[in-house]
Amino acid sequence: MPGLEDLYREIILDHYRTPRNRGDLPVPPALHAEGHNPLCGDEITVFLDVASVDGVSRVVDVKVNGQGCSISQSSASMMSQAVKGKSVAEVRALVRKFKGMMSIEDALDEPAIDVPLGDLEALQGVVKFPVRIKCATLAWNTMLQALDTPIDA
């Protein structure tokens, strides 16, 4: 069995203890979605301010709220840091890359834009604990849902 140090890396625990971009954004204008992990009861809400900057649709602000385990919370925190300021196209590419690392996206389906994972690579160890992959991806799936919300909903 892989050791717990593969899972609970220091950077993960740091994001868990001190989550970044925590809170709400006013809806509207923010897009938002709620995600649930029915297995363990984790709940997460992702808020995204998406605006056109120089003709490019960008995530200008992001906040995350909810309760969950160290993996779901740290993944949400790291995700919020990673997507802030990125174009929507880059964010979607990042989601695919992250899911690829979690071995749940087709590896052959290379995204058109290459976005580095940076700190998010710390979550790589989660793959060795298959039950926890859903914890790590909860925020990401919820963010995708938020991105897909009709703007005037």
Place this chain on the structure above:
Amino acid sequence: MTVDWTAIRDDFPILKRVIDGRPLVYLDSGNTSQKPRQVIEAMDAFQRNSYAPINRSAYRLASEATDLFEGARASVARFINAPSADEIVFTKNATEALNLVASSWGGNNLRAGDAVVLTHMEHHANIVPWQMLAAAKGIEIRWVPLTDDGQLDLTNLDQLLDGAKAFSFTAMSNVLGTITPVTALSAAAHRAGAIAIVDACQYVPHNVTDVQAWDADLIAFSSHKMCGPSGIGVLWGRMELLDAIPPYIGGGNMIADVRLEGFTSAPVPAKFEAGTPAITEAVGFGAAVEYLESIGMTQVRRHEMDLTQYAIDTLTARYGDDITIHGPHNVEVRGGVLSFAFRGIHPHDISQVLDQRNVCVRAGHHCAKPLMRLLGANATARASLYLYNNQADVDALVDALDGASDIFGF
């Protein structure tokens, strides 16, 4: 009579399993129980020597299989002191039994505006079927609240039951371990003119069950939590009540006759057992209740009370205010289900760390989200005990918890 609990433990082959050089510490029996060799062997022998369709073929092998299947029904009836084996309806599990009740009894007896009373400590299996009925028929659901120590608050029970048609409640909470006063609750329901429905899923595996003493009307429980296989459960009901309600699922075995114009139902229990049932599982279930009977449910309950007391004492002595064990602490009114919060560490993380020592506990909402909201938690960690557990299992849990502090010590 004293029981050799070490010998009992030896009956469960899986408990000899070693993972990464450590023994298995199985503390998730409230979820599903492990199986003794007596059950495994009975199912194996049945599949090897006696397996055949039941209730429909004339040859000797089919007759033998039918006798073994019906023998299991008789064993289950005896185990809960049911007046007749015909009142034992085999279902897929307790969840299906409760859905059968909501659909067939509720669908036939409830009208818009009628009230059903539930409690705040129910499993989703005793909530959602009623909510589905509420959505379809506009019935009202009322909730019995809880006291601070996780027992039913019966202060206003008579008002809640006033005008209600059914009171459906758990005999033992799968989260808090609380054992409810079933006989008194059934009597209160009857005084109000309501029927009493009991989710006895957590209770029957661990206690002496006497459905006649309870005087309830319908009772649901599952085989897999009481040393039997998964895939089979029970609805027990009073014959006149089961007789009066329509079938649940239609198909073979449940009919007396089918014509182009319609069908007539078979007598109970066949009326509620459409299609080929879980035949081997029924035989295993019968072996499970015979196994439990051979030990004695009074002894099983005593063993679990002692072990629950030991667990509460040991966890509290070691961790003091750093651990909160939900539910009543008096083992007279609780079973061996210990949900706890520990040093603010998320239950999922606790379970992960415990798994490193092969300590198996449940982490999550336990299919009781309304209760979890009342506890102010999204999730709890839950250790649940059974007849095969011992003090060493509890000690392993207590020691392994320290590992969680090492990682999340903040």
